[in-house]
Amino acid sequence: xxxxxxxxxxxxxxxxxxxxxxxxxxxxxxxxxxxxxxxxxxxxxxxxxxxxxxxxxxxxxxxxxxxxxxxxxxxxxxxxxxxxxxxxxxxxxxxxxxxxxxxxxxxxxxxxxxxxxxxxxxxxxxxxxxxxxxxxxxxxxxxxxxxxxxxxxxxxxxxxxxxxxxxxxxxxxxxxxxxxxxxxxxxxxxxxxxxxxxxxxxxxxxxxxxxxxxxxxxxxxxxxxxxxxxxxxxxxxxxxxxxxxxxxxxxxxxxxxxxxxxxxxxxxxxxxxxxxxxxxxxxxxxxxxxxxxxxxxxxxxxxxxxxxxxxxxxxxxxxxxxxxxxxxxxxxxxxxxxxxxxxxxxxxxxxxxxxxxxxxxxxxxxxxxxxxxxxxxxxxxxxxxxxxxxxxxxx
Amino acid sequence: xxxxxxxxxxxxxxxxxxxxxxxxxxxxxxxxxxxxxxxxxxxxxxxxxxxxxxxxxxxxxxxxxxxxxxxxxxxxxxxxxxxxxxxxxxxxxxxxxxxxxx
Amino acid sequence: xxxxxxxxxxxxxxxxxxxxxxxxxxxxxxxxxxxxxxxxxxxxxxxxxxxxxxxxxxxxxxxxxxxxxxxxxxxxxxxxxxxxxxxxxxxxxxxxxxxxxxxxxxxxxxxxxxxxxxxxxxxxxxxxxxxxxxxxxxxxxxxxxxxxxxxxxxxxxxxxxxxxxxxxxxxxxxxxxxxxxx
Numbered sequence: 001x002x003x004x005x006x007x008x009x010x011x012x013x014x015x016x017x018x019x020x021x022x023x024x025x026x027x028x029x030x031x032x033x034x035x036x037x038x039x040x041x042x043x044x045x046x047x048x049x050x051x052x053x054x055x056x057x058x059x060x061x062x063x064x065x066x067x068x069x070x071x072x073x074x075x076x077x078x079x080x081x082x083x084x085x086x087x088x089x090x091x092x093x094x095x096x097x098x099x100x101x102x103x104x105x106x107x108x109x110x111x112x113x114x115x116x117x118x119x120x121x122x123x124x125x126x127x128x129x130x131x132x133x134x135x136x137x138x139x140x141x142x143x144x145x146x147x148x149x150x151x152x153x154x155x156x157x158x159x160x161x162x163x164x165x166x167x168x169x170x171x172x173x174x175x176x177x178x179x180x181x182x183x184x185x186x187x188x189x190x191x192x193x194x195x196x197x198x199x200x201x202x203x204x205x206x207x208x209x210x211x212x213x214x215x216x217x218x219x220x221x222x223x224x225x226x227x228x229x230x231x232x233x234x235x236x237x238x239x240x241x242x243x244x245x246x247x248x249x250x251x252x253x254x255x256x257x258x259x260x261x262x263x264x265x266x267x268x269x270x271x272x273x274x275x276x277x278x279x280x281x282x283x284x285x286x287x288x289x290x291x292x293x294x295x296x297x298x299x300x301x302x303x304x305x306x307x308x309x310x311x312x313x314x315x316x317x318x319x320x321x322x323x324x325x326x327x328x329x330x331x332x333x334x335x336x337x338x339x340x341x342x343x344x345x346x347x348x349x350x351x352x353x354x355x356x357x358x359x360x361x362x363x364x365x366x367x368x369x370x371x372x373x374x375x376x377x378x379x380x381x382x383x384x385x386x387x388x389x390x391x392x393x394x395x
Numbered sequence: 396x397x398x399x400x401x402x403x404x405x406x407x408x409x410x411x412x413x414x415x416x417x418x419x420x421x422x423x424x425x426x427x428x429x430x431x432x433x434x435x436x437x438x439x440x441x442x443x444x445x446x447x448x449x450x451x452x453x454x455x456x457x458x459x460x461x462x463x464x465x466x467x468x469x470x471x472x473x474x475x476x477x478x479x480x481x482x483x484x485x486x487x488x489x490x491x492x493x494x495x496x497x
Numbered sequence: 498x499x500x501x502x503x504x505x506x507x508x509x510x511x512x513x514x515x516x517x518x519x520x521x522x523x524x525x526x527x528x529x530x531x532x533x534x535x536x537x538x539x540x541x542x543x544x545x546x547x548x549x550x551x552x553x554x555x556x557x558x559x560x561x562x563x564x565x566x567x568x569x570x571x572x573x574x575x576x577x578x579x580x581x582x583x584x585x586x587x588x589x590x591x592x593x594x595x596x597x598x599x600x601x602x603x604x605x606x607x608x609x610x611x612x613x614x615x616x617x618x619x620x621x622x623x624x625x626x627x628x629x630x631x632x633x634x635x636x637x638x639x640x641x642x643x644x645x646x647x648x649x650x651x652x653x654x655x656x657x658x659x660x661x662x663x664x665x666x667x668x669x670x671x672x673x674x675x676x677x678x679x
Contacts, residue, residue, distance in 0.1 A: 145575025417608025
């Protein structure tokens with residue numbers, strides 16, 4: 001029951017290529033034009049989403065905090081991104097005199113490029129992957145490692161002790177949370193039998209009454225939750241936004257950036273957030289598939305973007321709700337809780353598969369995930385329990 | 396593109412790494428030279444795999460995977476030692492770690 | 498040799514792009530490595546080393562070993578380069594931008610001479626060997642499934658030993674660099 005709207009983007013692309021091809025161009029120019037159109041569409045869509053999210057985030061945060069958000073710039077404040085863009089472009093671009101200006105200039109570029117490159121392997125709909133890579137998940141994490149270099153360059157290039165300190169904290173946070181992120185992604189790759197995102201989406205298909213998405217299994221729920229938390233940490237979003245919180249080291253590694261360079265960092269952070277939301281949807285929420293078979297009327301790319309927008313909304317919701325974590329709490333949480341839990345999810349997924357995926361397998365995998373959770377949870381909360389206050393210098 | 400070009404590139408990279416490891420006085424620069432030498436060896440393996448008559452034999456690729464893992468372990472331990480030595484003698488120059496010199 | 502190369506490349510532009518996909522990152526790799534080893538400023542040297550790692554990863558991908566290329570980018574750029582940069586910042590030489598460049602005495606000249614001699618010897622062997630004159634085979638692909646089966650099949654012992662080695666290195670580095678608690 002696939003609707004005719006399903007193939008609209010692909011049909012548009014083929015029609016346009018036919019139009020260009022009718023001028024008698026050789027095949028390799030057609031390949032380049034096709035690639036350029038796909039790249040342009042993806043970048044356009046994600047930058048549009050970025051603009052919309054920057055105002056929706058402020059409005060949602062505001063509503064949670066019982067106030068209106070920006071509502072002056074247009075109907076319901078929806079032209080706010082245009083106003084922000086004009087402000088950012090016309091601001092003076094300050095570079096400290098003793099700063100390393102090459103490194104300072106290149107840091108936003110090095111931040112933006114991986115954030116955009118990573119969008120190439122996400123399946124946006126049925127047969128709608130821009131690049132079909134055998135090792136797509138590995139490409140995602142390999143290119144995402146470039147962000148850490150950019151953060152360091154931003155902190156170092158500013159020639160500012162607080163920037164360097166903020167950059168070191170940000171890199172420590174990113175490296176610590178990268179491990180549980182990669183392991184929880186590998187859990188789904190193990191069950192699906194391939195590192196290609198299209199294969200992982202296909203492995204979540206075929207459910208009848210209940211969708212067979214990975215997040216609806218015990219190990220998948222754990223791995224998905226770990227992936228979500230680490231995604232928040234990788235994008236430096238609250239509650240892990242110590243590197244760039246305003247009440248901390250001014251703006252951390254972004255202190256000396258103003259104007260368009262700051263806007264580039266901002267853009268890179270949001271595009272990265274959408275990319276990792278897209279990967280979360282692909283790995284755990286079934287990608288472009290509809291939950292129930294009769295809902296296939298809605299096109300697959302609509303389902304994909306709907307799910308991504310929902311996950312982004314929950315990220316904004318979490319930002320409005322939870323307080324910020326301190327750096328030592330943050331690192332302890334990653335190494336002492338998330339990493340063992342991701343191993344537990346890995347073991348649980350393997351046992352689920354080899355116990356035959358029946359009811360016994362579900363109970364076994366639930367036990368393998370639940371018991372470490374209870375033990376680690378107790379061990380963790382007792383460490384930070386508020387103890388009786390002892391007075392040193394008074395009676 | 397023959398195999399010679401890739402092997403020559405790898406040899407030049409190895410020579411750069413060797414020059415850095417033998418002539419710089421900063422311990423971290425020496426480590427950078429070692430990493431360049433390891434990278435050159437990895438490039439050699441991949442070049443030989445690419446030009447081999449039987450590319451289904453993945454020994455070259457697997458060797459490089461293990462080599463990258465070992466290089467990462469060695470860089471971590473080496474830098475930990477450099478940090479520890481710095482704490483004692485407040486310097487990372489290898490000339491200054493001369494306590495046992497007769 | 499150069500003329501044949503240019504002639505074949507201009508005849509078929511996609512082949513040109515395919516060949517240049519290997520040569521251009523290789524040139525960037527050599528230039529970045531050369532700049533990195535002569536730099537005075539340690540942070541610039543580390544960043545140029547990162548650039549050379551990225552270029553080496555792209556060369557691996559262009560040669561068809563995509564899995565290795567991505568592993569190189571993930572491990573070297575994401576981890577080793579960051580550890581080197583952290584070590585530079587934590588040891589903080591007194592004047593970061595003006596570290597002592599070379600060893601004292603005639604040792605640097607001797608070091609460069611040894612490197613040059615080894616390069617000359619290697620290039621002599623490479624260009625005189627008949628084995629190395631092979632042309633490029635059509636395609637070589639290493640699908641991830643085949644690498645996985647090899648790792649878990651023939652090379653499983655090496656994989657387990659690598660895991661033990663990395664665990665030992667992790668614990669060892671943490672113990673070595675830990676501050677003594679008073």
